[in-house]
Amino acid sequence: MEVKIMMKTENELKIEIKGEDHTLLNLLRITLLEYPSVETVWYDVSHPLVSSPLLYLKTKDEDPIELLRKVLKRLKEDLDEMENKFKEALKIG
């Protein structure tokens, strides 16, 4: 994964995430939309085989990178919970 900042202002962020696709980007988009401080968020995969998706985030008042970090932290917690629930349900380690 490689991240390139295409644009960054006080409340806008546009980054290119190399090597990722809908798996991560759609999850990020939908989770970001749940936050009231998000004005707009979209991502674009211009071609499924060659492209590096663009993620655009516009917030109302928060620093977009700060918000993205917060969302990633929450996703990590959700996925940790999912792993534990699976392990519990499958009775493994």
Add this chain to the structure above:
Amino acid sequence: MEIEIIEQSDSKMRFLLSGVTPAMANALRRALIAEVPKMAIDELVVYENTSALYDEQIALRMALIPIKADIRLYYFPEECRCGGKGCSLCQVIFTLDEVGPKTVYSGDLKSSDPDVKVVNEKIPIVKLKEGQRLRLEAIGRLGIGKKHAKWQSAIACAYKNLPHLSVTDECNLCMKCVKSCPKGIVDEIGGRIQLVDGVECSLCKLCVDTCDRNALKLEFDESKFVFQFESDGSMKTSEMVIEAVNILKDKVEELSKILEGL
């Protein structure tokens, strides 16, 4: 978030995932199909092939043979210490030398690592006639389904929202819907028509169609997912699902780490 296992064996798994967004369920599905690593034959060195099939056709047939390997013991070629040149840490070599008349099966492949073997020994590769010979070396490498379908270990991986029947007061308990259900899961309980087992429902909507009074409607619970997938045998389903969650976690962690540095 709740996870309830409905059915689980080494080759098939079905569970009810509730309290998550559709995006999360879809991320899990996509990770299972395209990102869980698997060993598959990636390169052939053909020394002799006098069979009826071209080398390329044999290569394709061999690549699609599921191989059981512990993926934690191997590196991806691009991440290996050898730099992708090929070593015992990132590849397994299978040898094959058969003379006709006989049918060459997947079980005839001899692996360089005794723990790495084909899932099913009875997959035919090619039929050899009298005097024909097939002698080759096949190199197995780790890969992911995103790159090629031969590295996809999850098959028939899909989910549906948990269905339930909503019944209006128009219902006169004529029981036509109960009789129409091919799975026998629509029943009258306490004077009301109900879908007894939403997990088993195949969404055929015969109950809705047979109702003369339009009293039934099949609805979905958008936060509950009946999720199911099968394994081709290269990995146990329980390991696969944990691996898929870990892959998603790695992605999230990696992006967080990169953002920390910005």
